[in-house]
Amino acid sequence: MKKTLLSALALIALGGVFQSCNKEASEPTATQTSQSKTSAGARNAAQEEEPAISGSLRSDSLALVDLYQATKGDNWHHTNFWLSEEPLSKWYGVHVDQVGGQPRVVGLYLGANQLKGTLPASIGQLTALRRLHLQYNRDLTGSLPESLFNLERLVSLRLRFTSLTGELPAAIGKLTKIDTLDLSNSQYDLSMWWDGDPKTAKEHRPNLKTLSGSLPKEIGNLKKAHYIDLSFQGFSGELPKELGNLTELKYLALYGCQFEGTLPESLGGLKSLVYFSAGKNKFSGAIPSSLGSLPELRNLLLSYNQLSGEVPASLGNLKSLQILNLEHNQLSGRIPAALTGLTSLYQLYLNGNKLTGIIPADLGGAQQPNLIWVDLRDNDLEGHLPARIKQFVPDAKGMKHIAELPEFGYVLFAVSGNRLSGLVPQEYLSYPKTLKLLLPQRGAGFTNLKNDGSLVK
Template identity: 30%
Template sequence: MTFHATNNFEGPIPQVIGKFKEFRGPNAFTRSIPSFIGNLQQLESLDLSSNNLRTSEPNPNEHPTSIISDTFPEGCWLQTLSLNQNRLEGKVPKSLGNCKCLEVLDIGNNQINDSFPCHLKNIAKLHVLVLRSNKFNGHIDCPRNNNGWPMLQIFDLASNNFSDAIPATIKGNKLELVKIPVNNFEGPIPEVIGKFEALDALNFSHNAFTGSIPTTFGNLRELGSYSNNTGLCGPPLKTMCGLPPAKEDSPSDSETGSIIH
C-alpha cells in the first residue's frame, strides 16, 4: 500500500505512515523527522525529498547527532530512503547498516557533516548512493571492505569536502555514473575505473588530481569532466604531460537536486 502526500498536506509527519509499505511526501512537510520512523517494520520506501525538514535536536544546547532517528532494527526492510533537498544536519545513523535490503540512499543537498558512511559497506544490494552537496569530509577508503558495493550503479559525491586519494582497489563493475567534482581528492586517477564496463558518465573536475588521465578511459574524455585539476595532464586537457599546466576554461558541475526520479 502506498501513501502519497500532496502539496496540500502540511505540518508534521503523521504516525499513520506506519501502515504503509511506501510513503512519498515531496513538498508536503515541515518541522523534523519523528523518532518513530526508524521503528516502522513494514516500511520499504520512504521519500521525503524536497521538503523543509530539519534534524530534531534533543535540546537547544546540543548539536544534532543523527540526521534521522538511529533506531533501525535488525532485519529492517527499508529499500529506498530519499531525504534529498531538506535542511538535515548531523551524521548518517549507524543503525541504517541493519537495512540489508537498502537499494537507494539519497541524502544529497542537505547540511550533513560526517565522514564517508563506511558503516554501510555490508549492504550488498545498494544501487544508488547520493551524498552530493553536503559537508562530508575525509577519505572514502573503507578498511576491511573487500567486496565494496557490488550492485552500485550511481555514485554521486559532488560538492563536499572529501579528500585524499581514490583507492586503487576501488571496485564497480556495474557503475554507470560517477560524480565526484568540487571536492579535494588528490593523487592519480586509478586506471581501473576506466575498465568498468557499464560506466557511461563521470565527472572528476574541480579537485586536486595529478598525473595523466588514464588511457583506459577511452570515450570518457569530455573536457569538462577533468577541468580545474591543475596537476592533471594529457588528452582531452590542453596540458601535455611533462609541460607546464595550461589554463582551462570549463564550467564547474553546479547542478543541484536529486538524480533519482
C-alpha cells in the same frame, strides 16, 4: 466557542472513522476478496516471513486523523473522503490491503498535497505501512518523529523537498526492508528569481538544508536498499564504512551536502551500483582504488571536492562507465592510460585539477566509439594534441547542454589553460568555432595557432 466547535467536529470525525473501520472490516474490497482465495500454504509462508504486528485498522484510522489535524488537512489540495464515513481505502492517498488476514493501511501517498505543520508521533501507529510518500510538501516542518523508524515494514520512504529537520538516528537501521530512501532537497534555489511580489514570495523561498548530522553506521543495515538519495541536505562528517554493506544498492546520491574525510574503501563492496554522485562536498584524500571493482557502474560523479593524489588506474576496469566526472579537485600525476579502455564512456571531465604529463594518445580513439566530450581544461598538461578520430555517435540528444558540440562526429577536446604545444592538427582547424576550447595555452603555446585564435602565417 471556536475550540468547542473544533472539538465537536473532531468527535464527529472520529465517529465517522470508527464506522469506516467497521465498514472496511465487514465489506472487503475486490482486491481483498481476491487475496482471500490465496492458498493456505502461501499464507503460511507469508506469515513465516512477516511476523505478527500490532495495531488494527482502527488504530490506523486514528493515526490518519492525527496526521490530518497536525498538517492542516482542511487546506490540503486533495482531501477526498478524509474524515468521512467512507472506507479508508477511499480516502485520498490511502491504500488499504490485507496484512495477516486483516485490512490495514499499507500505503500513504500525499506528495505535493500542501501539508503544513509537523508529523505527529502517532504516525508510528501505522505499523503495517510499506510506503510513505510525503515529498514536495515544502511546509512540512519539525523533526523526524522517532516513531517513524519503528515502521519496520517500510519499503519506500520519500520525504524529498520538505522542511523536516534533525539528524538521522541510529534507529534507521531498523528499516531493514527499505528499497527506496529519498530525503533529498531541491537543487534549485527559486529565491533568486523572485520579483518582489508578495503574492509569489512563498513559491520563491530560499532552499534550506534542514537535515543535518552524520550518517549513523546503522545505515549499513539497509541491505535491501536499491535507491538512496540524500542530496542537497546538511549531512556532514565521514561516510561510515558500513555503507559498503549495501550490496544491492543501485543508486547513491550524496551531492551538495557537507560530507568530509576520505571516501571509504568499503564502497568497493557496492557491486550492484549503477549511479554514484558525491560531488560538491568536502571529501579529501585519494579516490579509493576499490571503486574500479564496480562492474555495473555507469556514472561516477565526484566533482567539486578536495580529492588529491592520482586518478586510480583501476577506474579503467569500469567497462560500463558512461560518465566520469572528477572536475575541480586537487588531483595530480598523469592521466592513466587505462582510461582509454573505457569503451562505454561518452563524457570525461578532468578539468580544474593539477594533472601533468601528456594526454594519452589513444584517448578518444577507435576503441572508445561513444566518447564525444573530453574536458581537460585548467591543468598542467603538456605535449601535443591527440589525433581526432571520427566517431559515429548514434544519439547525442543527451549532450544538448554542451553548447560547443558541433554536428560532426569528432571527439571534442577542451584543453585550454594547459601547456600544450606543437602543431594543431588540420581536423581541429577545420572547425573554427571549437578553437576556443583549445585557447589560451600557457607557455610557448601552439606553433600554428595564436592565443587569440588566429592562424600563424
